[in-house]
Amino acid sequence: MDQVPFENAFVDELPGEAAGPLGPRQVPGYCYSRVAPTPVPDPHLLAWSEELGEFLGLAKPATRGPAVDALAGNLVTGSMKPFAARYGGHQFGNWAGQLGDGRAIALGQVAAVDGSRWEIQLKGAGPTPYSRRADGRAVLRSSLREFLCSEAMHHLGVPTTRALSLVATGDAVVRDMFYDGRAAPEPGAVVARVAPSFIRFGNFQLMAAHGELDNLRALADYTLRHHYPELGPPSPAVYVRWFEEVARRTAVMVAHWMSVGFVHGVMNTDNMSILGLTIDYGPYGWLEPYDPDWTPNTTDFGSRRYAFGQQPRVALWNLMALAHALGPLVDDPQALRPGLDLYADTLAATQHALMLRKLGLTPQGPAADADDRALTEALPEALAGPEIDMTIFFRQLSHQAPALLAAPARADELLDELLAAAAYAVVPGEEQLLRQWLRRYAQRLGQEAASGEAIRARMLGANPKYVLRNYLAQKAIEAAEAGDLAPLNTLFEVLKTPFAEHPAHEALAAKRPDWARDKPGSATLSCSS
Structure with a gap:
């Protein structure tokens, strides 16, 4: 250096x-x-x-x-x-x-x-x-x-x-x-x-708010020259295309968050990258019990503005704020509106494509697309009832896919295995939506041309076994503060290959233990974190 x-x-x-x-x-x-x-x-x-x-x-x-x-x-x-x-x-x-x-x-x-x-x-x-x-x-x-x-x-x-x-x-x-x-x-x-x-x-917002239009244009042109040169020399039309590309990248980023159960925790507009990158890791977390209203940020407990299920909507709100800031650069601010539509379309398409990958499914053509969307869109509600650990659910489902393909009638039996592996708490009756969903999924697997083992392999490549659960990070923090870097180094190495099995480190793939539910830093954090 x-x-x-x-x-x-x-x-x-x-x-x-x-x-x-x-x-x-x-x-x-x-x-x-x-x-x-x-x-x-x-x-x-x-x-x-x-x-x-x-x-x-x-x-x-x-x-x-x-x-x-x-x-x-x-x-x-x-x-x-x-x-x-x-x-x-x-x-x-x-x-x-x-x-x-x-x-x-x-x-x-x-x-x-x-x-x-x-x-x-x-x-x-x-x-x-x-x-x-x-x-x-x-x-x-x-x-x-x-x-x-x-x-x-x-x-x-x-x-x-x-x-x-x-x-x-x-x-x-x-x-x-x-x-x-x-x-x-x-x-x-x-x-x-x-x-x-x-x-x-927020760089563009502040300049627009203060009427610093020369600085606003200078920063926009700099960003285009260095980070979006493929769009061409700056002009009102290029600013519009640029906003559309920012919106597209933001949608892809948020879709990836949703696919792995990541919650950013503080999606302020100053924490939104103009390149569509996840930025500013503060009070983040991963869904453990699946709950669209969960936020890891204690500062957000009142409104839950930045809860997991709100992230797509908040990103759109933030893009609207950016469009307002960029308005002075274009001939008609309404020309930026299609970028917001592109965000919504890209988000929906990317989320659907990522979910099909996680389920080991391939598109079967336009006629079957509506049924596939109904299948993928029904899953979140089904997961929420029995407090399913999202990461473990998809990993376990990956291993079960060959059995479901070979014998769809075993769906109920395999659900019991899924719940034993991935559920934090099951109230009798709350698993019924998931039971119905798993039966539909088993039937859908039968439309795939690939073998069960091939489906399992591609699912294991799309569903990580290891994510950075907050309680794991907290254990590494406490050890590092005491001078022991071994937990940090081990966790770091495993997270570099999150789709591998790592049999020596099974403990890092475990559900959040009961002691971590309310321990500071192990489930929720503040903006100070």
Whole structure:
């Protein structure tokens, strides 16, 4: 890292604040503020993504040394031009005004082995003008969660930002985890996260809200040049096509979330990537008992705005906010409306295609499409009654597919096996919808030309055995805080191949234990997490 040449297109091509007071303040008229990371007392490497490092042409550094100093923010090399981006956003549906990178500082871009450019950003590297009342730091708890989940989502095939490293800082950071007045010091950390860009919906929103139309156009044109060059030179018509592509990518991302049971937890517009990537891993979680109204975010318990089942609707709302911000760039803001329709159509088509894959089914033609959609759309309600663990259900179903294909009449018998493996609680009668659904599914399997074993194999390739359950992350956090990195390393390695069996690590595929139902960090979290 200390020898890597950085490029600085964002800083070089967009208007920014070259220097200014470090304290929290409004920064009108700019796209970013130049700001250096604040050094920490004892940076040392805790975790490293070998695959991402190789892609970026970076070797794993020693535990301590110049490379880790750069990853912690203690060393700024001559080619880096660190900055914090300025943006705003809607938080829980309310306009929050200026937000910005309050604890994230970008170092610049590096060239990957395929020639693509990737921005490296240090989260937890110290205060910026956008830190508001906070200290710009991050705790090990939240940093470890972001490191693990970024890479886990990538290996699941979900569009996401990545994480390169997790570095302990050697200092203590005071946090009130549940905003209940019990603030306490926690070990600090910095995660180096990586993406082609961290530009968000909120970057454009803030400029539109402040009437900074020159900056709005400059940022839009920059985004087109660097991240959507296939759309052509900027023009009102190209801005429309660009919005449609953002909407399409957002739909694909959300469909993938829904297919694996992922709940982002805080889908504010400032947490929406302009590239359609999952960004800002805070109070996320995976469905364990299937419940469309479940949210992992304690801050959201009142409205459940960001619950699992609300994510498609919220993404559409966020796209509407982006369309409003981009309106001044087009001849007629109504020209952006088809992008919203494209979002809805893409979401429905992608969700259906992903669900067919998870069920081992192939399209049988237009005449059968309505029946297939009825089958896939009936499953969520069927899962909700008996508190089914979504991940275990689909994995178990993958193994049962050959038996269901060979003997559809065994559906009731196999349901009992499914419930024993995947249900948290079964109230007699609540499994009836799932029983009916499984019978229909068994009959539908009979229309497939492939053998039972072939169907099983493709289902196992679409249904992960391992996901980053919150209780697993919490166990890794507690061990790391005590100086034991073995659980972190084991979990990280398993999550890199989530569709494999890993017989030595069956415990990492288990249902959430009873003790984790209400334990802080093991099921639900706050925005401080």
